[in-house]
Amino acid sequence: MNSDKKDIFINDLKNFVSRQQAINLSLKDSINCCNMFDSENMYDEEEKLILLVLSKNSKNTTQQGDSLETLMKSLFRRVKFIDDVQITNRDLPIGQIDLQLTPIDDIAYKVLGLINEEPCGLIGECKNYKSSNKVEREEIEKTCWRACKSGSLSFFIAPNFTSGALKEVEEFNQYKADICKKHCGIFIVPINLEMIQAVISHKINFCYFIKWAIHRSKSHNITPHLRAFKN
Numbered sequence: 001m002n003s004d005k006k007d008i009f010i011n012d013l014k015n016f017v018s019r020q021q022a023i024n025l026s027l028k029d030s031i032n033c034c035n036m037f038d039s040e041n042m043y044d045e046e047e048k049l050i051l052l053v054l055s056k057n058s059k060n061t062t063q064q065g066d067s068l069e070t071l072m073k074s075l076f077r078r079v080k081f082i083d084d085v086q087i088t089n090r091d092l093p094i095g096q097i098d099l100q101l102t103p104i105d106d107i108a109y110k111v112l113g114l115i116n117e118e119p120c121g122l123i124g125e126c127k128n129y130k131s132s133n134k135v136e137r138e139e140i141e142k143t144c145w146r147a148c149k150s151g152s153l154s155f156f157i158a159p160n161f162t163s164g165a166l167k168e169v170e171e172f173n174q175y176k177a178d179i180c181k182k183h184c185g186i187f188i189v190p191i192n193l194e195m196i197q198a199v200i201s202h203k204i205n206f207c208y209f210i211k212w213a214i215h216r217s218k219s220h221n222i223t224p225h226l227r228a229f230k231n
Contacts (some may be wrong), residue, residue, distance in 0.1 A: 002058035003226035010198055012225070015093030016215070017208045031081070031107055033207035038058055038078040038154070043200045046074055050197050053128060057188070068128040069098055071196070072157055076124075079207045079213045081108040097146060099155070109185065112211050113218075119185030121149030127158040128193075135190075142177070143188055146174045151182030155189045166190065166223045173217055192226055 049071040051192045062064040069087045076099070081089055084102040101122035103109065109118040120207045125143050134156045147154045161169075169188045191213055199209045216222035 005161050005196065006194075009195065009225045009228060010202060013199075013204060013209065013212050016203075016212045017205065020211065021144070022209060025056045033211060035204055036111060037082040037205045037207045038080060039205070040102045042203050046071060046177075048202050049074060050193075050200050054193060054197065055225060056085055059158050065098075065126060068126045068157065068193075072099060072124060072126055072155075075196075075206050078228045079210070080104075081111060082122075091220065096130070097123045098126045112155070113215050114185050117185040119153040119187075120182060121153075123147070123150065123152045124155040127156075129159055133167045134158070136162055137168045140165045140168040140188065144168070147172075147186050147188060148176075148180035148182070151180075151184070151186060153185055153187050153189065155210070155213075157193070159189045159193050161190055161192070161226060163227075166226060169217070170220050170223060174220060187214065190222065190226060195225070 020032075021034060024030060024034050041119055047171050049067065049123075053067045053071055073085045076082050081104050082101050083104045085088050086100045086102075089143055090102050101124065103122065109115075125139075125145065127139065131137070135154075135156070140156070144156050145157055146152070157168075169190050172179065173187050180186055189210075195213075198204075199206060213222060217223065
């Protein structure tokens, strides 16, 4: 990846965090990403897990996918307003999903910037393909269907995405009200592995990162950052 473009992503994220921290300091006793993030042994375990995820030395694709799910579970569990993180890997009424996140209550959505647009839930899809493969549009279409059916905001974590996949994300996030009966707070939030690696290596508060990713996805402005990462 072009180091200049990586710097643009890191600087944009750090500036977002700085602005959010300034707002949080002005709101005394508020629940926010500063006081809702567990920084104990900051990313010690996650640093090992991301190396395993990126190594691609797993015995099979199942083990490869499991390593990413374990990493994401570890990261989301650091966010204190996430009460539970389940790795499901099974068929549910909304189809097969990888991660099911249970917030403590609706305050979680406000902390993440989803004010007056709370979804019915939070779910996640993890695809740890080989570096030469990217998520195709068809995979995003499946996730859009699950998000619509469940009324959930969906994170999609993968090595990278094709242009068609990112276009599908943008179109869904823009026109979801015309597509889904339950559309309030529903967004597809794409995240790639190099972003996760950068968050861990720079020791950036993961709560702020997912808030940034949601904000960029809502404003249809996350694609330039994802396209900067070339596998």
